[in-house]
Amino acid sequence: MVVANWKMHGSTEFAAEIISTIASALSAINLNSAVVLCPPYVYLHEIKRAIGGSVLELGAQDVDYRAQGAVTGGIAADMLRDVGCDYVIIGHSERRQLFAESDALVAQKFVAVAAAGLMPIVCVGETKEERDAGQTLQVVARQVRSVLDVIDVDLGSQGFILAYEPIWAIGTGEVATPEQAQEVHAHLRGIVPEGTRILYGGSVKANNAAALIQQQDIDGFLVGGASLKAEEFVNIIVNIGVEG
Numbered sequence: 001m002v003v004a005n006w007k008m009h010g011s012t013e014f015a016a017e018i019i020s021t022i023a024s025a026l027s028a029i030n031l032n033s034a035v036v037l038c039p040p041y042v043y044l045h046e047i048k049r050a051i052g053g054s055v056l057e058l059g060a061q062d063v064d065y066r067a068q069g070a071v072t073g074g075i076a077a078d079m080l081r082d083v084g085c086d087y088v089i090i091g092h093s094e095r096r097q098l099f100a101e102s103d104a105l106v107a108q109k110f111v112a113v114a115a116a117g118l119m120p121i122v123c124v125g126e127t128k129e130e131r132d133a134g135q136t137l138q139v140v141a142r143q144v145r146s147v148l149d150v151i152d153v154d155l156g157s158q159g160f161i162l163a164y165e166p167i168w169a170i171g172t173g174e175v176a177t178p179e180q181a182q183e184v185h186a187h188l189r190g191i192v193p194e195g196t197r198i199l200y201g202g203s204v205k206a207n208n209a210a211a212l213i214q215q216q217d218i219d220g221f222l223v224g225g226a227s228l229k230a231e232e233f234v235n236i237i238v239n240i241g242v243e244g
């Protein structure tokens with residue numbers, strides 16, 4: 001599975017161009033990955049129309065945990081479903097850092113996304129300081145447990161996608177080595193329910209994707225910067241293997 005996180009980039013013109021390039025490139029190969037685009041909210045509706053019957057799927061980058069109400073600027077999970085999203089990223093480190101989002105808030109968002117029938121993509125990851133202090137596994141486990149706790153209490157068998165994104169690797173060009181990523185993924189594998197897909201994110205590019213995907217517990221990627229370049233993004237998908 002490959003998820004494109006456009007972050008706060010793009011325009012209607014950019015979206016139209018990149019989608020037609022990606023969709024036509026992917027239609028020429030025998031795809032064995034799910035490919036999800038997560039553009040800024042304002043483009044979701046138009047992009048849903050543009051991806052039409054292609055293999056591409058749609059996700060949002062965030063959500064408000066409330067169902068509706070007096071929340072100026074808020075976007076609810078039902079609205080995301082209404083415009084055709086199937087996935088919602090929650091707990092991205094940029095939200096945690098720029099907007100001080102806590103584990104508890106991420107858990108509330110998780111409940112809202114699940115209640116709307118959408119698939120949460122839960123992001124976890126450690127800072128450079130936490131890694132240097134040897135706290136990586138504890139930090140990511142704490143972040144994951146905050147959503148596992150609400151699943152246990154409220155949600156029964158709700159599935160989700162987990163994304164391990166070391167903060168020091170996001171947008172820096174400094175990718176985790178396959179061994180560093182695998183160590184954390186294996187640890188997370190031991191915590192999450194069987195069958196949970198665990199993506200890696202942080203400076204994924206076409207030239208490092210193949211080595212990362214060979215790791216036993218890496219099931220795909222959450223891609224930021226490289227998802228804004230059609231050819232690079234398609235090459236990530238190609239390099240992690242297509243059938244036929």
Ligand code: PGA
Binds near residue numbers: 225
């Ligand atoms: P990056 O971002 O690929 O630009 O490092 C990944 C992410 O933040 O999801």
